[in-house]
Amino acid sequence: MYARPTVLAVLTAWLLLCAACSEKPVQSEEKLIRPVRVAPVTLTGGKRLRTFSGTARAGVESKLSFRIAGSVMQFTLNLGDRVQKDQVIARLDPKDYELQVQEAEAGLAQAIAQARNASANYERIRGLYENNNVSINDLDAARTQMESANAQVVSIRKRLELANSQLTYTTLHAPLAGYIAQILVEENENVNAGTPVAVLNAGSHPEVTFAVPEQLIAKIKVGAQAKVRFDSLGTQEFNGTVTEVGVATAQLATTYPVVVRLGETPSEIRPGMAAEVSLILGETEDHARLFVKPIAVVEDRTERFVFVATPQAEDIATVTRRAVETGALTEDGLEILSGLEEGELLITAGIRFLKEGMEVRIPAAGKE
CATH class of the missing domain: 2.40.420.20 (conserved putative lor/sdh protein from methanococcus maripaludis s2 fold)
Known part of the structure; x- marks a missing residue:
């Protein structure tokens, strides 16, 4: 009589346990991507067209300088002036070099006179020697004096030639026809030998320089044809040819320099102008x-x-x-x-x- 509640309690607990075990666990983890x-x-x-940004430059850029030091006395041209070959660009003050020429000329005249005297003395001593009136030592001394005087004449004549050359160097001439792109010094300014005083842009064909990244540089060859357009000249295009392909990168850069020379010489193109260069790159086959x-x-x-x-x-x-x-x-x-x-x-x-x-x-x- 007392066992029935106990059996019911055990049965109820067993059913609850089975229900709890049958519940599915909740997925808390999100999907991993x-x-x-x-x-x-x-x-x-x-055939793929590539376009690069570049800058125009003169076909020949020459930095002009005097071969001697001095004070700039005169610039005969102004910035942008066109010049012809051998036209005078500038002059140094020639006074010091004129004095050197005068000094060398005076020295040469004196040396020539001394050489003449030494030669006459040698001829006199040789006559006496032939008559047994002087010794062989006297003859040798006279010959040595004459040869020394003649050598002095040669030396001073060379010095005079140098002085004349330096005097001509006080005038700076244009080595090529072109125009003055830069004037780097002022009148009355002292300059050393080799110091650039002006920049002359010359050459009959302007050039455009541009940079090419390393993955494309192997596809650009000397002789390749290019089309060049300048921002300041609108849509007008100019034909060009690749003349230089760099084999080394510029310092701290990962690009290689390339130069295109234009086949035309329009006066509107000036160094420093921004340009766009178009090249066809790729394989020789057409696909x-x-x-x-x-x-x-x-x-x-x-x-x-x-x-x-x-x-x-x-x-x-x-x-x-x-x-x-x-x-x-x-x-x-x-x-x-x-x-x-x-x-x-x-x-x-x-x-x-x-x-x-x-x-x-x-x-x-x-x-x-």
């Missing part, structure tokens, strides 16, 4: 090819493949495995013969965690 890096499939080769980063291509026992990231929303993309056929490995990357299209995004980092259809995140810093 892995970050990856991507790089686009690029189309390279064929373009697809290239990818080699790290994006994976190979298993059956095929070579890549993982394509298809953007879905914001920075989220879906992964698709795609079989590809590859070609040659070049400086542009690994050639793709089939399986991809230009602009598709390939995953280049985090590949070992990828599966078909999974979602990945492409952070802003993950695009190459």
Whole structure:
């Protein structure tokens, strides 16, 4: 009679325990989306037009300087003036050099007189020696004195030639026809030998210099044709030819200098003008090819493949495995013969965690 409540209590507790065990645990973990890096499939080769920013310069730029030191007495030209070859550019004060010429001339006259006296004395001593009136030592002494006097004449004549040359150096002439681009000193200013006093722009064909990044410099060759346009001259284009391709980067730079020489000589083009240079770069064949980063291509026992990231929303993309056929490995990357299209995004980092259809995140810093 007292056992029934106990059995009911045990049965109730057993039912409650079974119900508790049958409840599903609550999922508290959020879905994990892995970050990856991507790089686009690029189309390279064929005839592709590239445009670079450059600056005009004269075909020949000559820094003019005096060969001697002195005080600038006169500039005969002004900034921008056109000059002809051998036209006078500037003059130094010639007074000091004129005095050197006069001094050398006086010294030469004196040396010539002494040489004549020494020569006459030698002839006199030689006559006496032939008559046995003087010794051989006297004859040798007279000969030595004459030779020394003649050597002095030669030395002073050379000094006079130098003085005359230095006097002519007080006048600076234009080595080429052109125009004065810069005047670097003022009148009455003292200058040393070799100090530039003016800059002469010459040459019949102006040039344009521009910088080319390292990934493109190998595609530019001397002799390549170019089109050049100047911002200040509107839409007018000029033909040019690549004449120089740098083999070393400028200091603290990652670009290489290239020079294009224009085939025309319009007077409107001046050094320093901003220019745009257009060149056709690429392979000799007329078709373009697809290239990818080699790290994006994976190979298993059956095929070579890549993982394509298809953007879905914001920075989220879906992964698709795609079989590809590859070609040659070049400086542009690994050639793709089939399986991809230009602009598709390939995953280049985090590949070992990828599966078909999974979602990945492409952070802003993950695009190459």
